[in-house]
Amino acid sequence: MENISGFFLQNREAIFLVILSIFLGIEVISHVPAVLHTPLMSGANAIHGVVIIGAIIVMGHADNTASMILGFLAVVLGTLNVVGGFVVTDRMLEMFKKKE
Amino acid sequence: MNEVSQFQFGIPILEFTYILASVLFIFGLKMLSHPLTARRGNFIAAIGMGLAIVATIMFHRKNGEPIGNIPYILAAIIIGTAIGWIIARRVKMTAMPQLVSFFNGMGGAAAALISMVEFPHVSPDLIAKSGMANGHVLAILLGLMIGTISWAGSMIAFGKLDGWIGDLRIKSLKYLNLTILAVLIGFIVFIMTRHVQASSELSPLIYIMFAVAVIYGVLFVMPIGGADMPVVISLLNSFTGVAAAMGGFLYNNQAMLTGGILVGSAGTILTILMCRAMNRSLLNVIVGVFGGGGQTKTSTTGTVKEITISDAAVLLSYSKKVVIVPGYGLAVAQAQHVCHELDKLLDEKGVEVKYAIHPVAGRMPGHMNVLLAEADVPYEQLIESDEINPDLPNTDVVVVIGANDVVNPAAEDDPSSPIYGMPIVKARDAKNIIVMKRGMGKGYAAIENMLFYDAKTRMLFGDAKTTLLNLVNEVKSI
Numbered sequence: 062m063e064n065i066s067g068f069f070l071q072n073r074e075a076i077f078l079v080i081l082s083i084f085l086g087i088e089v090i091s092h093v094p095a096v097l098h099t100p101l102m103s104g105a106n107a108i109h110g111v112v113i114i115g116a117i118i119v120m121g122h123a124d125n126t127a128s129m130i131l132g133f134l135a136v137v138l139g140t141l142n143v144v145g146g147f148v149v150t151d152r153m154l155e156m157f158k159k160k161e
Numbered sequence: 162m163n164e165v166s167q168f169q170f171g172i173p174i175l176e177f178t179y180i181l182a183s184v185l186f187i188f189g190l191k192m193l194s195h196p197l198t199a200r201r202g203n204f205i206a207a208i209g210m211g212l213a214i215v216a217t218i219m220f221h222r223k224n225g226e227p228i229g230n231i232p233y234i235l236a237a238i239i240i241g242t243a244i245g246w247i248i249a250r251r252v253k254m255t256a257m258p259q260l261v262s263f264f265n266g267m268g269g270a271a272a273a274l275i276s277m278v279e280f281p282h283v284s285p286d287l288i289a290k291s292g293m294a295n296g297h298v299l300a301i302l303l304g305l306m307i308g309t310i311s312w313a314g315s316m317i318a319f320g321k322l323d324g325w326i327g328d329l330r331i332k333s334l335k336y337l338n339l340t341i342l343a344v345l346i347g348f349i350v351f352i353m354t355r356h357v358q359a360s361s362e363l364s365p366l367i368y369i370m371f372a373v374a375v376i377y378g379v380l381f382v383m384p385i386g387g388a389d390m391p392v393v394i395s396l397l398n399s400f401t402g403v404a405a406a407m408g409g410f411l412y413n414n415q416a417m418l419t420g421g422i423l424v425g426s427a428g429t430i431l432t433i434l435m436c437r438a439m440n441r442s443l444l445n446v447i448v449g450v451f452g453g454g455g456q457t458k459t460s461t462t463g464t465v466k467e468i469t470i471s472d473a474a475v476l477l478s479y480s481k482k483v484v485i486v487p488g489y490g491l492a493v494a495q496a497q498h499v500c501h502e503l504d505k506l507l508d509e510k511g512v513e514v515k516y517a518i519h520p521v522a523g524r525m526p527g528h529m530n531v532l533l534a535e536a537d538v539p540y541e542q543l544i545e546s547d548e549i550n551p552d553l554p555n556t557d558v559v560v561v562i563g564a565n566d567v568v569n570p571a572a573e574d575d576p577s578s579p580i581y582g583m584p585i586v587k588a589r590d591a592k593n594i595i596v597m598k599r600g601m602g603k604g605y606a607a608i609e610n611m612l613f614y615d616a617k618t619r620m621l622f623g624d625a626k627t628t629l630l631n632l633v634n635e636v637k638s639i
Contacts, residue, residue, distance in 0.1 A: 071296065083426040086423045086424070089194065102394065108189070109398070111186075117218060121221065122228070135271045136234060142271065144246055145264040148246055149257065149264065
């Protein structure tokens, strides 16, 4: 019990942030036309590529070969997620723009 | 001395950049949900990401130590960028859904790898103080579990959409899945209640847990098929978001936290919106059987009537109103350009041509719009199915090109049909129906379509592109 309350106190800012972000995410997305479902999913997909920051931190402080290799792999995959995600989304949206 | 001053100088910049990045993510996502600003929104989010990455490499400190191994990090980023860029640019537009799934899986895998590396490194002080049951360990374990499920599931979804993995439908699978999920949670509880000096003593358990999570991810997606695939991808997308947010907890990193949670919640809402577009509940998608499983009452009575290309051309040319219903078949045949050619020709002859776009036409919501936009079909000509349905009784000809389930009247007539309740394009209300199909094969949901046996329906068999080309030539010669 002490652990739980301690955890709560320690992370109260993060928990705050999480709750606000949840509402923000819902608010930002509601009322989106079906046309944009796919590009939006793809764009959101690119944004969670932010996990690459963690991968960089892992690699930047890796102290043995195993961590190094796993970290390297994580950075490569994270970058794939980020770059691939944004480029694909852009390619989809390019199609919408043309007939202005 | 120098290091101290750098420390004081770098951290505020880093934190500020993270806040900036979070704001850019939010703006980006917001702009992505409007057609006019969408492309800029994507770009803005990408800038936020770029800033966060650069700032992390330059200013991040862990116990005062800067990021090392920078050449390797840059090498990894360059490799990832090159591969990601090439794949994203080269892949055909029709393969877009599986590509999104693939990239999503990569993010999940990255999150899982981070957890694997960090697990043995949980600070011994923390373990001495509060045991294994602390937020740090929980974030690592959840990141591992969710990231792995997302990765394994996305790869299966990728394989299914690409057509090299079939559906696996066993009734007992859902109980097996629930059991595996319980086992995974059991693992987390077990690890967190151990009394050890260092977390590395428990490392083998992490790898077993990883393997179990892979199995769960695979079995979770295996039974889901057909039109439900986009919903699953969207769901896995929000999973990866949550996995990334776990990293945010772990490193007390606000950019990862907001970015991850934002995608987690936005992705969940998007998933629900997609379900709603198909008139299904999320639970139904996950545990229900869609396609193939259900027995339909409708027996295949009646005959299929064909029409010749020239008759079809005459019929179309002398109509007032024509509605085209494009489906995945059109996309696969890469026929969207020829299709647009046909609609321009008819337009010159004074025929009013519109496209009826079903919410899940193609393989994903909005997929068909993207494909038709690629062929320069004006946005105003694309009408959503709900809007065009009341107009269909006054329509002379509906041309169904490579679509099947989205025009299947069973969705309205047959309560025993697995697609019952799904909104459809009410093609059968039109005065005439022309269906272009490769053969009498069934649609993705693998059920019979009574529309093809309707008295008003005429079939044009063959590859969509060839048939359309022939049709264009015929119409030209009239």
